[in-house]
């Protein structure tokens with residue numbers, strides 16, 4: 001007797017967000033990156049199409065990295081001392097198709113760069129690299145509300161992805177993103193209801209849902225990974241069942257969370273039973289990424305070149321049978 | 324899958340003879356559905372109906388035990404597709420493949436490495452589960468290598484061989500140890516089923532085609548080998564995800580008994596990173612047992628941590644007993660750090676305090692297992708709650724000072740707490756990584 005497989009067909013789908021604009025589209029990017037668009041759960045190609053593969057963005061900073069573990073800094077080399085060289089290396093050597101630039105230097109504790117200087121940095125970066133950009137703030141809400149709008153303006157028409165908008169503070173950023181033709185990251189604290197609410201608030205201001213990317217706030221492997229994992233699965237199931245307000249692609253800051261865990265950083269000398277930190281940190285970043293990809297991550301912001309290489313290869317083999 | 328009262332009623336004689344003690348067959352069926360009476364009470368129920376009802380009372384995915392003694396473990400008996408729907412019940416087993424054509428000394432090195440793979444995380448011990456010996460040559464060598472394996476591991480074993488001449492003497496050596504035989508296929512299943520029955524072993528059934536696989540599982544079950552694991556053979560990662568998802572769906576949602584067994588996946592990947600992502604995928608997506616090669620501590624630590632994360636009960640975060648914990652030789656003048664009873668919060672603070680080498684107390688406040696910020700938002704980490712804990716554990720009597728260190732994330736409650744409690748607050752760092760230098764400064 002032939003086995004009747006169980007095929008699940010869904011009413012809804014994930015929206016597709018396009019990051020970057022080419023010359024023909026009014027920007028100057030050499031390529032665009034499309035994320036989202038899933039019509040079902042990840043990698044079940046026999047029942048649902050997954051038109052766009054998950055994409056990794058290299059994380060770069062506008063200043064040399066602070067508090068990054070030695071192993072990570074070593075893997076990138078001396079270029080990290082020059083943000084432009086760092087960004088260029090990601091594109092030319094590591095073949096990054098998209099970069100995520102963090103405006104850390106604007107933070108009051110990290111140099112307190114002015115909003116004008118930050119915007120200038122973005123203008124220059126756009127000239128140095130031709131891939132699409134994700135631009136995120138320094139983490140200081142007050143400062144970011146000054147800096148990000150000017151960065152949006154500096155990158156006008158380049159269709160960047162800019163973040164993050166939070167429930168308590170989204171209007172300024174939504175306004176800037178609308179004015180300058182970008183997409184927005186909507187960040188919610190591992191809470192599906194807030195994610196939904198925030199998407200509604202943002203779209204009420206006139207930014208369409210396909211220009212929103214949800215940051216569900218992940219924890220690294222061993223540090224609350226399972227909370228985001230399940231929130232993402234729940235949101236994705238709701239989206240596929242037809243709820244457009246949670247049907248945005250997910251962005252996950254894998255590198256940022258991984259590289260502050262003890263397991264990624266501490267030396268083998270201190271913890272002999274854990275093995276060499278060089279491999280351990282990379283493993284921590286790739287396993288975090290792999291689990292989130294299985295939960296539906298569309299865009300992963302990562303740091304270690306080896307980890308990016310391995311996860312890219314993984315994505316490639318996952319997508320093989322999609323054709 | 325459980326049947327409803329109405330489903331059961333359809334299977335009963337519908338004569339309302341009352342011999343079961345109920346006025347109608349329907350009333351009896353309703354009680355059966357609630358499992359408050361047993362089917363034996365009805366003398367007239369057909370054999371056919373009995374079978375269906377018995378099958379429906381079994382878990383949709385069979386619980387399988389591997390090994391004996393302290394290292395035995397269970398897989399299967401899963402009930403949901405997504406962990407948020409309930410939880411994933413039995414952590415997948417993780418094991419390592421050893422080739423029997425390696426030299427004895429090499430095998431010993433590998434076994435030694437496997438024996439080191441045990442890690443403590445958030446107060447729990449994370450362990451690997453299986454050693455798999457793979458036959459590559461003569462039966463004699465397989466047995467020799469097996470003896471070597473037995474001499475240095477107590478983990479449950481997998482015998483990877485399809486050669487009865489090798490399997491029989493091997494199974495004699497580990498009689499009653501509940502090993503796993505890998506694997507029965509359409510060519511050898513009747514012989515291997517016999518062995519599995521005779522030696523009470525668990526049998527892996529393999530075919531790349533789901534149809535054939537389910538047919539094989541049924542046949543083998545009929546022969547009397549009932550403890551099975553399912554394997555769909557070597558495929559690409561996404562094809563594996565498809566197979567594992569289908570098997571879980573068919574067992575849970577269609578009550579298809581021939582798929583009602585845990586699965587096993589073999590990962591053959593030489594690059595440890597690529598092996599790790601692949602294993603991570605199957606941990607997340609329904610594998611019951613995973614066999615791999617890489618025996619590096621860093622790789623196992625990351626995979627066992629993922630398994631712990633995925634199999635944590637989403638309704639019940641890992642928590643510890645709320646109380647005052649001394650770290651090192653804590654005394655009257657030692658600093659006191661306040662945190663929650665969420666395991667992760669407590670153990671993260673603990674490891675940093677230990678690293679600082681400054682004897683301290685950690686006060687774990689009962690937040691019902693919520694982390695600092697979540698508990699604060701849910702009003703489980705309030706000045707009142709903290710005062711209650713201080714009183715309950717007699718903290719004031721154990722100290723010569725009245726100072727507390729509060730997590731940086733809840734600096735906002737410090738003022739109110741100082742006003743109402745008479746304790747003085749120092750606000751600590753937001754990230755626990757900042758604790759060692761912070762503690763050095765305050766002491």
Ligand code: SF4
Nearest residue numbers: 339340341343348365
């Ligand atoms: S004994 Fe059986 S046939 Fe008779 S009433 Fe009860 S259920 Fe119905």
